[in-house]
Amino acid sequence: MKAPHNLRKACASALSDEVMCAAVGKMANILSFVRGAAAASYPGFEKLRDWGRDRKMEVSANLEFYARRFAGRLEAAGGVAHFARNGPEALKIVTSIAADLGAVSAVKSKSMTTEEISLNEALLDAGVAVTETDLGEFIIQLAGEKPSHIVAPAIHKNRAQVAQLFHEALGSEPGLGVEELVRVARRALRKRFLAADIGITGANFAVAQTGTIAMVTNEGNGRLTSALPPVQIVIVGIDKMIPELSDLPGFLTLLTRSATGQAISSYVTIITGPRRQGEEEGPRQLHVVLLDNGRTSLASGPFRQMLHCLHCGACMNNCPVYRTVGGHAYQSVYPGPMGDVLSPLLWGMEAYGDLPDACTLCGRCEEVCPMRIPLPDYHRKLREIREEAKGAPPGLKALAPALLAGHPLFYRAGLGIVRRILSRGSRLPSAILPAVAGEWTICRELPEPGQGRDFRSWWADRQKGPDRNGEKS
Numbered sequence: 001m002k003a004p005h006n007l008r009k010a011c012a013s014a015l016s017d018e019v020m021c022a023a024v025g026k027m028a029n030i031l032s033f034v035r036g037a038a039a040a041s042y043p044g045f046e047k048l049r050d051w052g053r054d055r056k057m058e059v060s061a062n063l064e065f066y067a068r069r070f071a072g073r074l075e076a077a078g079g080v081a082h083f084a085r086n087g088p089e090a091l092k093i094v095t096s097i098a099a100d101l102g103a104v105s106a107v108k109s110k111s112m113t114t115e116e117i118s119l120n121e122a123l124l125d126a127g128v129a130v131t132e133t134d135l136g137e138f139i140i141q142l143a144g145e146k147p148s149h150i151v152a153p154a155i156h157k158n159r160a161q162v163a164q165l166f167h168e169a170l171g172s173e174p175g176l177g178v179e180e181l182v183r184v185a186r187r188a189l190r191k192r193f194l195a196a197d198i199g200i201t202g203a204n205f206a207v208a209q210t211g212t213i214a215m216v217t218n219e220g221n222g223r224l225t226s227a228l229p230p231v232q233i234v235i236v237g238i239d240k241m242i243p244e245l246s247d248l249p250g251f252l253t254l255l256t257r258s259a260t261g262q263a264i265s266s267y268v269t270i271i272t273g274p275r276r277q278g279e280e281e282g283p284r285q286l287h288v289v290l291l292d293n294g295r296t297s298l299a300s301g302p303f304r305q306m307l308h309c310l311h312c313g314a315c316m317n318n319c320p321v322y323r324t325v326g327g328h329a330y331q332s333v334y335p336g337p338m339g340d341v342l343s344p345l346l347w348g349m350e351a352y353g354d355l356p357d358a359c360t361l362c363g364r365c366e367e368v369c370p371m372r373i374p375l376p377d378y379h380r381k382l383r384e385i386r387e388e389a390k391g392a393p394p395g396l397k398a399l400a401p402a403l404l405a406g407h408p409l410f411y412r413a414g415l416g417i418v419r420r421i422l423s424r425g426s427r428l429p430s431a432i433l434p435a436v437a438g439e440w441t442i443c444r445e446l447p448e449p450g451q452g453r454d455f456r457s458w459w460a461d462r463q464k465g466p467d468r469n470g471e472k473s
């Protein structure tokens, strides 16, 4: 089990990093803006969102059927399908393939599913050196960090920091500009592509009808990872299934416009089976690990629509909390609004039970989510589950319904006491208010009761009849 997350501490430490806060705020702002422009410029985008949600509803209602269908079609095309119930099983499958091949090096394109199961660490333990080939992932691998965004993993770093990192790790000149930095990374990565025994990728979509894998990248590293090494291993969550190949254009449109505001990403790599006779490129072996890791049980529960997530990152780009504290404060592979929900569902409330509190319930995440996942409802539901599990103190639990809610006299007396406390509290100087009324009041005023009419007197008047009810006056 993961160590319990401490949201308050993590946020405090994130807020003290001004460079990170500025970098995340700036990039999230840009990504949010381009997503808005891309959605507005596509007639029918809202209808497409409805279509996408309905197609994914069909998949999440029949997850096992589509995963098995995919596996059958993949094998018919010459690939090998492996089912993994959880992370350890997936790691065992991948490390066994590597051991059978005598592999010592692997290149990898960006995949949050491999982060979810800590694949790099397992391969390293098995004697396989792994190189991340997505530029953002390459940067954070050199820095010894974890991704802070599911689409832009190094969003928290600025150019000067990357230049310094490359100078120290790769021996490049200090203070390089963006284009030169890209050139340095390309030179370093090319050698590793050519030497790699295995290419490891994720998948944005897995087409059940044809056993096809589809990946979107902007750097072409996904294509090189899948085309150059002799063996490709794909790790894909079974939630990534789509029913038919004809669904792919619609989902690609939803994904790329929501993620980076692009009509289409620079590269869309579509793979059906390994290299065939007469073909000049592509892996000679193609293994696809179909990972469950809690997805089947999500499909039958109240959070089913989390399985529809396209990992576009739009919810985090638009979230006021994520934009302020950045991704590392969530201390999870999945940050932002989708991570607040997914992390406790995947790794338990004990470890991540405080993450649903990293939400102001402003509703912006649901507005921009291409799959219309009801994220604010899910945050609320998780809070309820957590509080119900805690339970009220036994004394209060027994007394509250019986005394306060059960007897109008006690209820009215209780309200009067609360009113008096609130009215005194609201007059306290703001410097000492938080000590008395809690941290909620650090940046808010305590409203003074009695301003305007209270519900009970309004209701009493209303009961007296239409002429004398408060609505008319």
Ligand code: SF4
Pocket (backbone or CB within 6 Å): 258, 308, 309, 310, 311, 312, 313, 314, 315, 316, 338, 365, 368, 369, 370, 371, 372, 373
């Ligand atoms: S929850 Fe929605 S907006 Fe957030 S990453 Fe998933 S698909 Fe994108």
